Amino acid sequence: MERRLAAIVCADVAGYSRMMGSDEAGTHAAFKAHRSAIHPIILNHGGRVVKNTGDGFLLEFPSIVGATEAAIAMQTLMVERNDHLPADRAMQFRLGIHMGDVIADEDEVFGDDVNIAVRLESVASPGGFAISAKAYKEASKHLTVPLVDGGNHRFKNIKDPVGIWTWTPEGATTRVPEAKEALSRTAIVGVLPFANLSDAQDEYFSDGLTEDLIHALSLQSFYRVLSRNSTFAFKGKNASTRLIAREIDATYLIQGSVRRAGAKIRVTAELIAPETGEQLWTGRYDRDIGDFFAMQDEITTSLSAAIATEIVRAEASAPARLTTDVTAWDRFLKGLSHYYRQTKEDLDSAMVLFKEAIALDPKLSIAHAYLATIQIQSIQFGWIKGTRELWAEAMNLAENSVRLDPRSSFAFSVLSWAHAMEGHYEAAMDAAKRAVALNPYDMGARGVRGICHFVIGEHRQAIELFSMAAQRDNSDPRYQWAALNAFSHYLLGQYDATLSWAREQLYVNPNHLQALAIRAAALAQSGRTGEAIEATSVLMGNYPTLNVDRHLRNFHWKRPEDLAHYREGLLKAGVPVSKLTLVQSDVKRAAES
Numbered sequence: 001m002e003r004r005l006a007a008i009v010c011a012d013v014a015g016y017s018r019m020m021g022s023d024e025a026g027t028h029a030a031f032k033a034h035r036s037a038i039h040p041i042i043l044n045h046g047g048r049v050v051k052n053t054g055d056g057f058l059l060e061f062p063s064i065v066g067a068t069e070a071a072i073a074m075q076t077l078m079v080e081r082n083d084h085l086p087a088d089r090a091m092q093f094r095l096g097i098h099m100g101d102v103i104a105d106e107d108e109v110f111g112d113d114v115n116i117a118v119r120l121e122s123v124a125s126p127g128g129f130a131i132s133a134k135a136y137k138e139a140s141k142h143l144t145v146p147l148v149d150g151g152n153h154r155f156k157n158i159k160d161p162v163g164i165w166t167w168t169p170e171g172a173t174t175r176v177p178e179a180k181e182a183l184s185r186t187a188i189v190g191v192l193p194f195a196n197l198s199d200a201q202d203e204y205f206s207d208g209l210t211e212d213l214i215h216a217l218s219l220q221s222f223y224r225v226l227s228r229n230s231t232f233a234f235k236g237k238n239a240s241t242r243l244i245a246r247e248i249d250a251t252y253l254i255q256g257s258v259r260r261a262g263a264k265i266r267v268t269a270e271l272i273a274p275e276t277g278e279q280l281w282t283g284r285y286d287r288d289i290g291d292f293f294a295m296q297d298e299i300t301t302s303l304s305a306a307i308a309t310e311i312v313r314a315e316a317s318a319p320a321r322l323t324t325d326v327t328a329w330d331r332f333l334k335g336l337s338h339y340y341r342q343t344k345e346d347l348d349s350a351m352v353l354f355k356e357a358i359a360l361d362p363k364l365s366i367a368h369a370y371l372a373t374i375q376i377q378s379i380q381f382g383w384i385k386g387t388r389e390l391w392a393e394a395m396n397l398a399e400n401s402v403r404l405d406p407r408s409s410f411a412f413s414v415l416s417w418a419h420a421m422e423g424h425y426e427a428a429m430d431a432a433k434r435a436v437a438l439n440p441y442d443m444g445a446r447g448v449r450g451i452c453h454f455v456i457g458e459h460r461q462a463i464e465l466f467s468m469a470a471q472r473d474n475s476d477p478r479y480q481w482a483a484l485n486a487f488s489h490y491l492l493g494q495y496d497a498t499l500s501w502a503r504e505q506l507y508v509n510p511n512h513l514q515a516l517a518i519r520a521a522a523l524a525q526s527g528r529t530g531e532a533i534e535a536t537s538v539l540m541g542n543y544p545t546l547n548v549d550r551h552l553r554n555f556h557w558k559r560p561e562d563l564a565h566y567r568e569g570l571l572k573a574g575v576p577v578s579k580l581t582l583v584q585s586d587v588k589r590a591a592e593s
Helices: 016-022 024-044 064-082 112-123 133-142 179-183 200-218 228-232 241-248 292-317 328-339 344-360 365-381 388-404 409-422 425-438 443-455 459-473 481-491 495-508 513-525 529-542 548-552 560-573 586-592
Strands: 002-013 048-053 056-061 093-105 108-110 129-132 148-153 162-167 188-191 252-261 264-273 278-288
Touching: 002 016, 002 064, 002 112, 016 024, 016 228, 024 048, 024 064, 048 108, 056 064, 056 112, 064 093, 064 129, 064 133, 093 112, 093 133, 112 129, 112 162, 129 133, 133 162, 188 200, 188 228, 188 241, 200 228, 200 252, 200 292, 241 252, 252 292, 264 292, 278 292, 292 328, 328 344, 328 365, 344 365, 365 388, 365 409, 365 513, 388 409, 409 425, 409 443, 425 443, 443 459, 443 481, 459 481, 481 495, 481 513, 481 560, 495 513, 513 529, 513 560, 529 560, 548 560
Parallel strands: 093 129, 188 252
Antiparallel strands: 002 056, 002 093, 048 056, 093 108, 129 162, 148 162, 252 264, 264 278
């Protein structure tokens, strides 16, 4: 093992997963042909191929001038090779260039300066390159092409800011990378091939499950999922997760196994933070084979729902970076950490931080979506007053989130939720269907579709969707499945089930306004007078200004009989009808007679 000064070039193909999805064999053949064509350029500039990856390669040069000139020559050649191809088959490399001290061991190179080159590649324009300011300073006097100053950027696991200069070939659109773009790709997820613990003939199932999980997780907008080619290279290799993560630059790794016994199959999986080796989540799924494809899809859905939630939770709880360079993504993640604590004080703090994130970067779609979520929930929890202005602001945030990221299932879910709460039934259902179509594995989207059924009075359909979401995704605070289930059962007259679900919600959030209210109403409707009085006492103790008229102003249910049914239960439980109510409730009179 030795140390030496070197120039590093990291390359990958923009849109490689999409191209592989449409034509796997053709894309792989084209990639190999392009790689062969540019190989002489690498050699002519004194470089060598350190390693090839599924969709790219890593190069080492003794000179930063040689590395930069080779990068320009490679990208110029690729323009010529792509010129006669249809736009959807053109293959464009993104290159990251840096120089520094590297560790050389068995023909490979390691170290922070290699990692910086990898990070630079992630913000390069397709067909161009991003070079660190340090490397640009050394190479600039020898370059014949103009570069654009992209400013300073912070990257995950890189201590100091990195200055960036960018270049794209003549005729291409020059893109100055935004800090948000680098930061919003903070979490990079690698799904390792699931181990087949059964006969070799079952290998197809473990591989198929892995591929399905990669696809399901890639539909999320919060993080980046590495392609199949990046992780299947490690199939059958006995390498540590830490080494694999460094090899493919993954923040999180997912690994698992599949075991088949007769007509049953067992799948285990775990989510790992490879830098620390911490196991963040583990799950086991035992299923009857039955309809094989339906079973595989059901496992994939359950896995992706659980893992996606845990990745967001892990990012939210990650230690704050010690820096005075505040970015929108920093503000957002800090707000997310407060949001997951689910107290009034923390939601207030999260709201402030999400607003700061939006002020720093008005295009950060996910901050708009979470801020809308907090505002709706805070109204429903009874923590802020549901004014027309606040509802209008929540709707505007949800609409902005969809406009800024029309591929986000979560954004459409929040928009659907806002429309449903406002009584815009058709708009709510349209947005919910769009959310499910964008990501069929998103249990939140399916549950929000249940809200659309709920507000129009289709409670059995709502219960089915709420229960499915609660079963597979019950730890996500964005959705209050237990409270929603409680309301649906109440409106069907199933008061025992209402009380069970209300109890479940109050276990998570003991002062949840709607759960406290529906519990009191269900007890009163069940004739459990003493318990109803006690439940109303707890409700009014938490919310002393509550009255039925003001409470129901936030409910825009389509069926008047549903509102009347809920109102009746609240009045029976002794909740004041208005601020001027002085008459004793039916429950209290019955108790005193």
